[in-house]
Structures are given as C-alpha cells and as structure tokens.
Amino acid sequence: GGGVSWWRGAAIYQVYLRSFADGSGDGVGDLAGLRARLPYLRELGVDALWLSPWYVSPMADAGYDVADYRDIDPLFGTLAEADALISEAHDHRLRVIVDIVPNHTSDRHPWFRAALAGGPGSPERERYHFRDAPNDWPSRFGGPAWTRVPDGEWYLHLFDSSQPDLNWEHPDVRAEFESILRFWLDRGVDGFRIDVADRLVKADGLPDLGPGPDPMDLPHADRPEVHEIYRSWRKLLDSYPGERMFVGEIWVSDPARFALYLRPDELHTAFNFPFLRSPWEADRLRAVIDSTLASHGPAGAPPTWVLSNHDVTRHVTRYGRSDTGYTQRTRDEPADLALGTRRGRAAALLTMALPGGVYLYQGDELGLWEVLDIPAELRQDPVTRRTNGAELGRDGCRVPIPWEGADPPFGFGPGRTWLPQPPEWRALTVAAQERDPDSMLSLYRTALRIRGDEPALGDGTMTWLPAGPDVLAFTRDPGFACVVNLSRAPIELPPHTRVLLLSGDLAHGLLPPDTAAWLQQGEP
Numbered sequence: 001g002g003g004v005s006w007w008r009g010a011a012i013y014q015v016y017l018r019s020f021a022d023g024s025g026d027g028v029g030d031l032a033g034l035r036a037r038l039p040y041l042r043e044l045g046v047d048a049l050w051l052s053p054w055y056v057s058p059m060a061d062a063g064y065d066v067a068d069y070r071d072i073d074p075l076f077g078t079l080a081e082a083d084a085l086i087s088e089a090h091d092h093r094l095r096v097i098v099d100i101v102p103n104h105t106s107d108r109h110p111w112f113r114a115a116l117a118g119g120p121g122s123p124e125r126e127r128y129h130f131r132d133a134p135n136d137w138p139s140r141f142g143g144p145a146w147t148r149v150p151d152g153e154w155y156l157h158l159f160d161s162s163q164p165d166l167n168w169e170h171p172d173v174r175a176e177f178e179s180i181l182r183f184w185l186d187r188g189v190d191g192f193r194i195d196v197a198d199r200l201v202k203a204d205g206l207p208d209l210g211p212g213p214d215p216m217d218l219p220h221a222d223r224p225e226v227h228e229i230y231r232s233w234r235k236l237l238d239s240y241p242g243e244r245m246f247v248g249e250i251w252v253s254d255p256a257r258f259a260l261y262l263r264p265d266e267l268h269t270a271f272n273f274p275f276l277r278s279p280w281e282a283d284r285l286r287a288v289i290d291s292t293l294a295s296h297g298p299a300g301a302p303p304t305w306v307l308s309n310h311d312v313t314r315h316v317t318r319y320g321r322s323d324t325g326y327t328q329r330t331r332d333e334p335a336d337l338a339l340g341t342r343r344g345r346a347a348a349l350l351t352m353a354l355p356g357g358v359y360l361y362q363g364d365e366l367g368l369w370e371v372l373d374i375p376a377e378l379r380q381d382p383v384t385r386r387t388n389g390a391e392l393g394r395d396g397c398r399v400p401i402p403w404e405g406a407d408p409p410f411g412f413g414p415g416r417t418w419l420p421q422p423p424e425w426r427a428l429t430v431a432a433q434e435r436d437p438d439s440m441l442s443l444y445r446t447a448l449r450i451r452g453d454e455p456a457l458g459d460g461t462m463t464w465l466p467a468g469p470d471v472l473a474f475t476r477d478p479g480f481a482c483v484v485n486l487s488r489a490p491i492e493l494p495p496h497t498r499v500l501l502l503s504g505d506l507a508h509g510l511l512p513p514d515t516a517a518w519l520q521q522g523e524p
C-alpha cells in the first residue's frame with residue numbers, strides 16, 4: 001500500500017554476480033553482464049537487487065574474503081561500473097543492496113598482512129584474534145577454527161583459514177566499518193545485507209565450548225554486545241536521505257533472541273532461515289509461519305520469506321527429496337525433480353502471499369535444481385576442501401544462469417562457464433520459458449505483477465482460514481486468499497472466491513496435491 005516503507009513488503013532478488021551473466025568472456029559473471037540484463041530484472045517485477053560481495057578479493061570463498069572493501073574486484077569490473085550499475089538500476093526502479101562482510105577480512109587484507117609482519121605482541125595483531133594456543137572452536141567449514149602462523153601464534157577463523165576473524169572490541173575495527181558503510185551510502189546504495197551478523201562479538205577470553213555446548217549460548221554467536229554495533233550502524237544509516245535498510249544474515253534459532261536484532265534502532269529485517277529449513281509439511285510450515293509472525297509482530301519488523309540462497313541446496317531439489325535438509329552432503333541423494341518443481345511453484349505462491357518481504361535467489365524463477373555431478377576438480381567451495389570431499393559444498397546452487405540457446409553456455413557469456421551447466425537446462429533457459437505461459441518464469445512474472453498491484457499483499461497481517469488436514473489457507477485484507485494443498489488428495493476451493501492465479505491446473509474443479517491458489521474473495 002501507499003506510504004509504507006518500500007522494504008516492508010519488497011520482493012528482493014539475490015544476484016550472485018559470478019553466476020549471473022558474463023560480459024567479459026572469462027567464464028565468470030560480472031557487472032557488464034548484469035547491466036545488460038537489468039531489463040530482464042525490471043520485467044520480472046522485483047523491487048530490489050541484493051548483490052553478493054563484489055569487492056577486491058582473492059576469491060578463496062567466492063568474495064566473502066575481502067581484501068579491499070572500497071573497490072571492485074577486477075573479475076567483476078571497476079568502481080566506475082559499480083557506480084553505473086547503481087544509477088542504471090535506479091533508472092529501472094530497482095534498489096540496490098550490497099553485501100557487507102564485517103566478521104572477517106581476507107588474509108590478504110592490508111590489516112592482516114600488517115598483523116603477520118608485526119609479530120607477536122604488536123598492536124596490528126590486536127585487530128584480529130591472535131593467541132598462544134587455540135581453543136576448541138570448530139570452523140563452520142570443517143576442521144578447527146585456528147591456524148598457526150610461522151612465529152608460533154594462532155589466529156581465529158570461524159570460516160576458512162583465509163578469513164581471519166576481526167576483533168570487534170578494537171576501536172579501529174568499529175571506525176573502519178562505519179567509514180566503509182559511508183563510502184557505499186555516498187555512492188547511492190539502498191541498503192546492506194550483513195554477513196554472519198550475529199557472530200561479530202566473541203565471548204571474553206574466547207572460552208572453550210567444552211562438552212555439549214548449549215547451542216543457544218555458543219561463545220562465538222549472538223553475544224549481547226553485538227547489538228551495540230547495530231545501534232550505531234542504524235544511527236549512521238538513518239542520517240542518510242531516502243529509505244535505506246539493513247537485512248541481517250542471522251542464524252539464531254530462538255525466535256525471541258532473533259527478534260532482538262529487529263528493534264526499531266537496529267536492523268530493519270533479517271532472513272527467515274527457520275522457514276527455509278522447514279520441510280514441505282503443512283504442520284511444520286504453519287508452525288514456523290506462526291512463530292515468525294509472533295516474534296516479528298512486537299518488534300514491528302516485517303517478516304521475510306526465503307526459499308533458497310547461494311549457501312543452501314536449491315529448493316526444487318530439497319522439496320523433491322524425502323529428507324529436505326538444506327545442506328549439501330553426499331552425491332547419492334536422489335530427488336524427484338518433477339515433484340520438487342511442482343512444490344517449488346506452490347512454495348513461490350505461498351511466500352509471495354505471506355505478509356512481509358520475499359527474497360528470490362537467481363534461478364528460483366527458472367526452477368533451477370541443485371547440480372550434483374560437478375567434477376571434484378572443478379569444485380571451488382572451500383567447504384569441499386576442508387571436509388576432504390566428504391561434503392559436496394555449495395557449488396551446486398551456484399551454477400551459471402542459462403539464458404538462451406540449445407547448449408551450454410546458454411548465453412551466459414561468449415564461451416566457457418566457471419562451473420559446467422547441465423545440458424538438460426536447455427528446457428529451463430530464460431528464452432525457452434518466456435515462450436511458455438506455463439513455465440516457472442511466467443508464474444513468477446505473473447505472481448510478482450499481481451503482488452505489486454494488489455494492496456492486500458506485501459506488508460500487513462494475515463488470518464488463517466479453517467482448512468482440512470495438510471492444507472494451508474489464509475486471507476489477506478482486503479479480499480485476498482491463498483490456499484496451498486500439501487495433502488495427498490485434491491481439495492475444494494473455498495466458496496465465494498474467484499481464481500487469480502494457480503501454481504498448477506485444477507483437476508475437475510479441485511486443487512490437486514502440491515498446488516497453490518491465489519483467490520479473490522467475495523465473488524462467486
């Protein structure tokens with residue numbers, strides 16, 4: 001509706017730059033490729049783009065290892081091209097959110113180089129966490145969270161050894177990130193996605209986890225002191241004109257503690273990972289929707305709904321498995337992709353009808369699936385290396401977008417692609433789907449158009465409708481209803497409604513299993 005802050009109900013599209021479109025011909029997506037495809041994104045009907053890190057980086061973790069926060073990696077382009085992208089996106093009425101990585105730098109960042117050169121006891125080491133001996137913390141990517149340097153000291157890295165954790169107790173660190181925020185705000189960005197937002201502050205003295213740590217009280221997660229940082233960031237952001245926003249990547253599962261980040265003087269929004277993690281079961285989804293609404297309501301923050309991102313198994317694959325777990329583990333986990341696609345279509349309508357904002361990961365709108373058969377030698381995710389290949393890692397959800405044509409590279413760029421595309425994606429190219437009114441792309445376009453026009457959708461409230469077992473049905477005022485059939489039998493649509501949009505055909509007037517309907521109420 002009018003007058004409401006744009007981010008409260010926005011549809012935000014995650015551009016994973018290295019896999020979106022390649023303008024330079026080196027096999028890696030870049031700013032030139034993205035700029036050429038802005039009309040596609042405008043036509044899709046999203047409100048904003050979130051770009052994964054584009055900064056100067058050795059790319060040990062696909063750019064989440066930043067060596068210079070104030071410049072663009074040559075792989076992606078130049079600062080001048082970033083400026084052009086921001087202004088052209090704005091011309092297309094697309095806002096631009098950039099990724100900020102404050103938990104760690106690259107080991108090639110000048111500060112870490114200075115810390116290595118400075119040696120034990122040097123002031124340069126105090127910007128990171130150097131110790132005489134490691135504690136028992138594990139790296140999120142496998143193995144220990146500590147690496148020894150030649151002079152015998154150890155440094156902390158919650159992720160790869162190329163990603164040393166910053167010491168957020170240090171005033172230089174705080175001042176530097178406020179300056180970086182200003183640098184990008186001055187260039188016109190509309191917001192920031194904050195990487196690993198809950199882990200910046202570590203418990204005093206870096207205590208051991210010990211046996212069986214309480215997952216709610218990890219010494220490197222969700223410390224109360226982290227909130228101070230976001231209060232000062234929020235003041236800084238609010239000193240800029242326009243409605244700029246923060247979205248936090250917060251893997252905190254207790255809804256009450258999660259909601260603490262969403263106070264009016266902290267972050268505007270955060271990704272809803274409990275929803276992403278839920279299996280395709282009505283009771284579980286209903287419970288997570290209810291707990292989301294319960295935790296966000298008092299905070300006054302809009303919920304967000306997210307199905308996939310660059311870290312998790314694509315949902316078409318997840319929903320096609322009996323175990324819908326989101327991490328990539330082994331090779332031999334079959335998925336029924338027809339089933340996953342049917343559910344993915346229904347899930348798209350569900351997320352776009354729920355109150356609040358919605359995130360799309362590039363390729364969701366094409367129904368791309370997780371690519372499982374990438375040869376080991378081509379995999380680049382440090383997770384694969386750190387687990388000695390035991391985990392497939394996240395490359396399978398990062399395969400370059402198929403735009404057009406009958407064969408790889410499917411118009412991604414002039415030549416090769418940094419990861420191989422499945423030949424079967426010829427049926428899923430943008431060009432093929434644009435021609436097909438029943439395609440996933442057509443469904444997303446129609447749904448986003450209706451969502452943009454329909455005052456009932458986006459920010460607001462919802463009311464559950466009485467429904468049979470394994471059916472999710474709710475209304476949005478005024479006059480809108482959404483029904484998702486997760487049961488195994490066809491169901492009747494509620495009376496006095498008219499169909500606006502279906503994720504799949506009705507069968508004899510009934511809504512089939514794994515199908516969703518958007519309905520206008522009050523009409524026979």
Ligand code: TEU
Nearest residue numbers: 061064140159195196251310311312327
């Ligand atoms: O991810 C943080 C994180 O905790 C992830 O490891 C996530 O839990 C996991 O991938 C789920 O399978 C962020 C970024 O999104 C990720 O791409 C980076 O690798 C990571 O931070 C380090 O910066």
